[in-house]
Amino acid sequence: MGCIVMKFGGTSVGTTEKILNVAKRILDEKKRGHEVVVVVSAMGKTTDELLSLANEITHEPSKREMDMLLSTGEQITISLLSLAIMQLGGEAISYTGWQAGILTESVHRNARIIDIDRTKVERQLKEGKVVIVAGFQGVDQYGEITTLGRGGSDTTAVALASALSAERCDIYTDVDGIYTSDPRSVKTARKLSEIAYDEMLELAHLGAGVLHPRSVEFAKNYDVPLVVRSSMSAEEGTMIKEEVQMENNLIVRGVAFESDIVRITVTYEVPFNGSLAKIFTTLANHHIDVDIIVQSIMDGITPSVSFSIKKEDFAETIRILNSEKEVLGYTDADFEVGLSKVSIVGSGMVSNPGVAARMFDRLRQEGIPIKMVSTSEIKVSVVVPQSEMLQAANALHDEYGLSPEDAEVSL
Amino acid sequence: MGCIVMKFGGTSVGTTEKILNVAKRILDEKKRGHEVVVVVSAMGKTTDELLSLANEITHEPSKREMDMLLSTGEQITISLLSLAIMQLGGEAISYTGWQAGILTESVHRNARIIDIDRTKVERQLKEGKVVIVAGFQGVDQYGEITTLGRGGSDTTAVALASALSAERCDIYTDVDGIYTSDPRSVKTARKLSEIAYDEMLELAHLGAGVLHPRSVEFAKNYDVPLVVRSSMSAEEGTMIKEEVQMENNLIVRGVAFESDIVRITVTYEVPFNGSLAKIFTTLANHHIDVDIIVQSIMDGITPSVSFSIKKEDFAETIRILNSEKEVLGYTDADFEVGLSKVSIVGSGMVSNPGVAARMFDRLRQEGIPIKMVSTSEIKVSVVVPQSEMLQAANALHDEYGLSPEDAEVSL
Numbered sequence A, B: 001m002g003c004i005v006m007k008f009g010g011t012s013v014g015t016t017e018k019i020l021n022v023a024k025r026i027l028d029e030k031k032r033g034h035e036v037v038v039v040v041s042a043m044g045k046t047t048d049e050l051l052s053l054a055n056e057i058t059h060e061p062s063k064r065e066m067d068m069l070l071s072t073g074e075q076i077t078i079s080l081l082s083l084a085i086m087q088l089g090g091e092a093i094s095y096t097g098w099q100a101g102i103l104t105e106s107v108h109r110n111a112r113i114i115d116i117d118r119t120k121v122e123r124q125l126k127e128g129k130v131v132i133v134a135g136f137q138g139v140d141q142y143g144e145i146t147t148l149g150r151g152g153s154d155t156t157a158v159a160l161a162s163a164l165s166a167e168r169c170d171i172y173t174d175v176d177g178i179y180t181s182d183p184r185s186v187k188t189a190r191k192l193s194e195i196a197y198d199e200m201l202e203l204a205h206l207g208a209g210v211l212h213p214r215s216v217e218f219a220k221n222y223d224v225p226l227v228v229r230s231s232m233s234a235e236e237g238t239m240i241k242e243e244v245q246m247e248n249n250l251i252v253r254g255v256a257f258e259s260d261i262v263r264i265t266v267t268y269e270v271p272f273n274g275s276l277a278k279i280f281t282t283l284a285n286h287h288i289d290v291d292i293i294v295q296s297i298m299d300g301i302t303p304s305v306s307f308s309i310k311k312e313d314f315a316e317t318i319r320i321l322n323s324e325k326e327v328l329g330y331t332d333a334d335f336e337v338g339l340s341k342v343s344i345v346g347s348g349m350v351s352n353p354g355v356a357a358r359m360f361d362r363l364r365q366e367g368i369p370i371k372m373v374s375t376s377e378i379k380v381s382v383v384v385p386q387s388e389m390l391q392a393a394n395a396l397h398d399e400y401g402l403s404p405e406d407a408e409v410s411l
Helices: A016-031 A046-057 A063-087 A119-126 A152-163 A197-208 A213-221 A275-285 A311-323 A347-351 A355-365 A386-399 A404-409 B016-031 B046-057 B063-087 B119-126 B152-163 B197-208 B213-222 B275-285 B311-323 B347-351 B355-365 B386-399 B404-409
Strands: A003-008 A035-040 A092-095 A102-104 A113-116 A130-134 A137-139 A145-147 A168-173 A194-196 A226-230 A238-241 A254-267 A290-296 A304-310 A332-345 A372-376 A379-385 B003-008 B035-040 B092-095 B102-104 B113-116 B130-134 B137-139 B145-147 B168-173 B194-196 B226-230 B238-241 B254-267 B290-296 B304-310 B332-345 B372-376 B379-385
Touching: A003 A016, A003 A152, A016 A035, A016 A063, A016 A130, A016 B046, A035 A063, A035 A119, A035 A152, A046 A063, A046 B016, A046 B063, A063 A092, A063 A130, A063 A137, A063 A145, A063 B046, A063 B063, A063 B092, A092 A119, A092 B063, A102 A152, A113 A152, A119 A130, A130 A152, A137 A152, A152 A168, A152 A213, A194 A197, A197 A213, A197 A238, A197 A254, A197 A332, A213 A226, A254 A311, A254 A386, A275 A290, A275 A304, A275 A311, A290 A372, A304 A311, A311 A332, A332 A386, A355 A372, A355 A379, A355 A386, A379 A386, B003 B016, B003 B152, B016 B035, B016 B063, B016 B130, B035 B063, B035 B119, B035 B152, B046 B063, B063 B092, B063 B130, B063 B137, B063 B145, B092 B119, B102 B152, B113 B152, B119 B130, B130 B152, B137 B152, B152 B168, B152 B213, B194 B197, B197 B213, B197 B238, B197 B254, B197 B332, B213 B226, B254 B311, B254 B386, B275 B290, B275 B304, B275 B311, B290 B372, B304 B311, B311 B332, B332 B386, B355 B372, B355 B379, B355 B386, B379 B386
Parallel strands: A003 A035, A003 A168, A035 A130, A092 A130, A102 A137, A168 A226, A194 A238, B003 B035, B003 B168, B035 B130, B092 B130, B102 B137, B168 B226, B194 B238
Antiparallel strands: A102 A113, A137 A145, A226 A238, A254 A304, A254 A332, A290 A304, A332 A379, A372 A379, B102 B113, B137 B145, B226 B238, B254 B304, B254 B332, B290 B304, B332 B379, B372 B379
């Protein structure tokens, strides 16, 4: 049997008791005959505690020193987990990012992995040890400690799995897999046994929140099968891979939704040249995250562009639009708050025309107005009133046969 | 002006407020024109917290993993101190042990420094930055993180001072210097402005407790002037160096004392060959710290050896002596508890005969019985009843003119 990479997040290793549980799981996997590499994050609250210490000193911390500070979090976890495995009779060795050969760009707080020197890790695996690697961190060519930013430990796990040609990379989380929709709001939502990278990417971007898009991209690029599963139960999780069996002939694999969306519409008196680039460049410079952009220019109609932003960026966006009005060259700006976004995702859409039409029709039947539409190869998103978000999500979940009974029927 | 190394211990950097104070002191030194390298320990309770986490997992932790765990403590401090210096307008950069080029033996928890690659530190000093190095830790030739054991941060500071040919190494502590005796028990004790390495070594071994003997030895071997001073006040400290001005013609520089000593006497029926080696090897193997050893063989008198141990090792020592009685080949073991050790230290003794005689005479006048005696070139220790320890210390402090008025008189 080959090598597998197991990744445990901060809540899974939040206490020494949980660390001992994780150690047990690791040894179970080892007993099945696998070579096991484990990637861990900092213990539950460690990162927050370190951040608050830094915050007591300065509000504008050097990124380099923050990497120095925060990288201690995973280093604590790897040593404790290694001790726990030994306590349970296993053999283990822990490595920091730099020891594990994780070379990154010379960028702090958001570095990308450039290369992995797997010499040390492979030598220890050959000796039968469980190798425990600190997630989220690496080292640049100058010997500076770097961190990978959000979702960093997932990325470390996937990168190691790729470098070691691992059979798969198991991501242990506090959920037991990827669902057709959020089970808290859509009662008939069910767990998927498989999902394609691209579908997962769209769901991740849409706020399904289990995996950081970066690690899914990485897994896709290097063709590493990912499994999302619970660290609390032995249940099978959801496998994310390239070719997905079209289980139950589902065209749509999931319904995602996101609240607190604001639509901004900017109107121009004359057709604009370059204004479109100018407005979104300005917003990007101010770190405003623009999601959907809709623009249509027709003869005889006042040219305008609409885009959606998150509610927390609303005040700042309005401030920028007002102060930069002359530079941006628009005549009028309008907005609508209290909106939400509902999306359907599925790679089956590509070969099934009419999926979007069916979505619009169902929403019309439900009496839900559509404010904006955005489509990709495997996703259709609509902006609808927030008050009708859950109704829309449930209706679409039903429409595309994602609920268990439907699923059975369509077999 | 040259380079100086400043070392701050765990209590000096115990809170972020204290770290900001330390940063201020460092910048003051920088403004005087020095190149400044700073060595810091882990924040106050960090090490204890990390130890207790490990303890929750195992009672027999791997030394390698403990080094991995504990070395995070200093890494947290260096980054916070670096942030604090920047916050106050200075320029700083922090380095872990491995980044600072501190190469050690391949031993965990008690490694010795083999070499220091000063390239990085010197480059940063040239750029005008304060360089902050994690004390207590290094890296071996295989890239494994090691720690230096007790007094480790002091050793790091002295080793760096030596490698960088620093003018001096300032050790900031919670005391403001080295005293002629413990001021809590000897009211007339006063601070020394200078003391020789060897005198400090004897005092350190005698439990003056301010500096670890290892760092003093290191400083002596590489001729690094050390200054012990308070991190709380701006007062001058005590300089430890090779040649000491014989201030006030003092023959004895200090009086040290230690309570809770037990005397063990082992008697043999026949003159023994190798038994002496056997008994102390056995005790050493059980980590029993034997201090004074007194032996005299005279015709017609039962051969015996007496030695002193600490009270906390008493039960274990008796257990070992009993269980190994046949192997050790002795006939009888006797002990006396409730003892203490009082020592006078001073390099002036070497050229002043009769220092010990004067000590014994004064103790006789005080009516204090002497149970054991041990002498070195610059030290005389006596074991006396614990109830008379402080009387003996005060009397000797007075006898050798260490109190302020005496000092003035002898000018």
